[in-house]
Amino acid sequence: MQSGKINSKWLAAGAAIALLALLAWAMAPRPELVEVAAVQVGPFESSIEEDGKTRVLDRYVVSAPLAGRWLRPSLREGDAVAAGDLLGQILPAAAPLLDERSSAELRARVDAADAAQRAALSRLAVAKVGLEQARRTLLRSEQLSRQGFVGEAKLEGDQLAMRAATEEQAAAAAEAQLAQFGLVQARAALGLFSGGGGRAFDLRSPVAGLVLRLHQASEAVLALGTPLLEIGDTAKLEVVAELLSADALLARPGSKALIERWGGPQALTGKVSRVEPGAFTKVSALGVEEQRVRVIVELTSPLAGRERLGDGYRVALKIITRSLPEALQVPVSAVFPLPGGGPEQRAVFAVEGGRARLTEVELEARNGRVAWLRKGPAVGSVVINYPPPAVKDGARVQKRSP
Incomplete structure (x- = not known):
């Protein structure tokens, strides 16, 4: 009889401990699900994109x-x-x-x-x-x-x-x-x-x-x-684009250019031949006055394949301002202003041991897809892409399943 009472007490205690453990597990903070990307070395290009039109040379x-x-x-x-x-x-x-x-x-x-x-x-x-x-x-x-x-x-x-x-x-x-x-x-x-x-x-x-x-x-x-x-002679064409004056400073003579959305299956190649020294005022579609500069691009693609491209045709112009065959880079969406830092200081969240670590980086340049880092996490490291507001330094994180 006494032995039955002791066993009942042990069973009740065990059940209570299991319940407390279950409550602790249920109330414990869960790792934040995040999207991650690897730090890698690869080619980098930054460019200026603007609409242009063809002109007979x-x-x-x-x-x-x-x-x-x-x-x-x-x-x-x-x-x-x-x-x-x-x-x-x-x-x-x-x-x-x-x-x-x-x-x-x-x-x-x-x-x-x-x-x-x-x-x-x-x-x-x-x-x-x-x-x-x-x-x-x-x-x-x-x-x-x-x-x-x-x-x-x-x-x-x-x-x-x-x-x-x-x-x-x-x-x-x-x-x-x-x-x-x-x-x-x-x-x-x-x-x-x-x-x-x-x-x-x-x-x-x-x-x-x-x-x-x-x-x-x-x-x-x-x-x-x-x-x-x-x-x-429409075989000798050039492309004229009106760039913002700040962008025109980056489009130097000799810079590589791509002519896209001209009607052909592949982009045409060219190079900046001249940047006009004088700017002019142009009112944008939103009613904002802008200082624009005409930039002239010489077509270097062979005539074969673009014979029907004529004078005054609208095209999309992409001028390559910086290019590097091997650059340390991360997705541009992984870089954000360093909390409490200066206006030029940037940071990423590196993932180490299942936790987010705030890491300051030195940004060299960026385009619409990747950011070129002068200094940052080692190649092969993992950073958080689109870091959610809940992620802080030291927070537990877990990779989101695709």
């Missing part, structure tokens, strides 16, 4: 070389023309011999075209000298680079200078050709005017390309110098 506006009646042209926008092809005809105004003012204007145009040709030839000669100098400088740099006396940055700069000099000579040659054509046209107009006949003047194309704009699609009476049409 060399655009030629053909104007009326004399006053008269413009006959209805057979050309339409998009038609291809070769250098010297007939663009249209102009019947000189009536009684041209009695119009001394028009005659003086035509003579002045001949003199101006002659001066423009001489200036273009001089620029071409200067461009040839610059190209020869750049070629010799690059040759010396390549020889010294092979011997280890010239750094990679100097060699790359000389290569870019050589390419710029080549483009400068090509542009000067095209300008000289155009000036020669302008002189021929001006002399022909003056000769026709002086002849006094009713013969039509043949207006011919100065360059090969496509008709981009047709300003006078119907017959009309024109004054001297009236724009008639625009011609350009």
